[in-house]
Structures are given as C-alpha cells and as structure tokens.
C-alpha cells in the first residue's frame with residue numbers, strides 16, 4: 228500500500244467507529260512503552276518506579292529475545308517480572324504487524340496469538356492495545372474496538388476530544404520533537420487532558436524512535452514538578468469512564 232493510501236486509510240479510520248471519552252476535570256499522564264526494548268525496561272521503568280509510578284507496556288510477544296534497530300528486546304521472563312512490579316501489560320500484536328500488509332482476519336488472529344501467549348504466562352487478558360506503526364484501517368478499528376477498552380495511535384493531539392479507539396499519543400523521541408513533549412506537560416497544567424506519552428528504546432544512542440536516559444529523566448522531572456497525576460492507561464481509563472457514569 229502506498230504512503231498516500233495508508234494516510235487516506237488512517238484519515239478515514241479517524242472518523243469512523245469512534246468512542247469519544249468524556250473530558251477530564253484534571254490532567255492525567257500515562258507512560259507507554261511499545262514492543263518493548265530491554266533498555267526501556269532496564270533504564271526507564273526504574274525512573275518511573277522511583278516516583279512511585281507505573282507504566283503501560285505494549286508487548287509484541289514475538290519480538291521478545293530478538294534484536295533490531297531498537298536494540299535488544301526484553302526476554303519473555305521480563306514480561307512476568309514487570310507485571311509483578313505493577314506495570315500494565317497491554318497488547319501490540321504478536322508479530323508487530325502493520326494493517327497495511329495483512330488482512331483484518333490475519334491481524335486479529337495475530338492479536339489473539341499474543342493474548343494466548345500472555346495468558347500462558349499467567350497474565351490476565353490485556354484491556355488496552357496500541358497499533359504497531361500507528362497503522363490502522365476502518366475494518367481493523369471496528370474489529371479491535373470489541374476486544375479492547377482503548378486503542379492507541381502514534382499521533383499527537385489534533386482534536387479537543389479523545390477517541391478511545393484511536394487515542395492520541397505524544398512521542399518522547401530525541402531530536403526536534405522532544406521539546407513538544409515538554410510543552411505538552413506545560414499545557415496540561417492549565418488545560419485538563421489525558422496525555423499518553425510513549426517511546427521505545429531509552430539508551431545513550433537511541434534509534435529514531437527512542438530517547439536518551441537524560442531526556443527521559445527530564446520528562447519525569449517535568450511531570451513530577453507539574454504535580455500532574457500519573458496512572459497506567461487502564462487506571463486512567465477507569466477513572467475517566469467513571470466520570471462519564473457519574474456526571
């Protein structure tokens with residue numbers, strides 16, 4: 228599929244099968260890690276734990292123990308360990324699939340394979356999902372919304388509302404976009420919103436999809452100093468939805 232077609236698909240998907248979340252009365256910050264590289268587990272999670280915070284780790288089980296442009300990935304035993312440390316294990320397909328390359332049926336089978344593998348480790352079924360590469364199509368969005376409470380994308384907020392089936396996300400990536408993450412924390416102090424941060428590798432020489440330990444600590448410090456609440460995606464979701472039922 229061409230890049231133009233992919234973007235058209237995502238644009239169309241953005242308008243379909245929406246499940247709008249109620250506005251929050253006070254900002255909430257969630258930290259997500261996709262895939263997930265060992266460097267994030269070994270370096271970034273302890274930084275969050277030092278603040279008493281927990282993250283949401285979007286696991287693509289098939290990547291465990293492999294090495295790619297994000298560096299060495301975590302081992303299967305790490306999944307159980309981080310779950311036991313209170314972090315949330317969410318879904319990211321088994322094979323880190325793009326919706327551009329397989330049918331919706333194959334994609335869903337791969338998601339179920341991921342869930343089976345996680346459940347064999349004794350974990351509960353994941354309640355949240357992130358689209359690998361941010362690739363989404365209208366039929367996929369429709370199929371996944373029945374399986375998960377939220378589906379996260381990779382694009383920054385462009386709308387005042389949040390669609391649970393294509394959540395806005397803020398990249399913590401090195402380079403020119405890094406300051407945008409800091410600015411978003413500043414904005415959240417005065418405009419209530421749910422900030423879904425995410426990144427991949429956290430190491431001295433990160434990929435184009437990660438950041439350095441120093442940069443990650445800078446985000447942690449900014450969130451701490453802002454006084455914003457930090458919750459896993461599931462805790463944040465439960466709190467936001469509860470508001471829908473009480474307001």
Ligand SMILES: [Zn+2]
Pocket residue numbers: 261262319323358359360
């Ligand atoms: Zn990914």
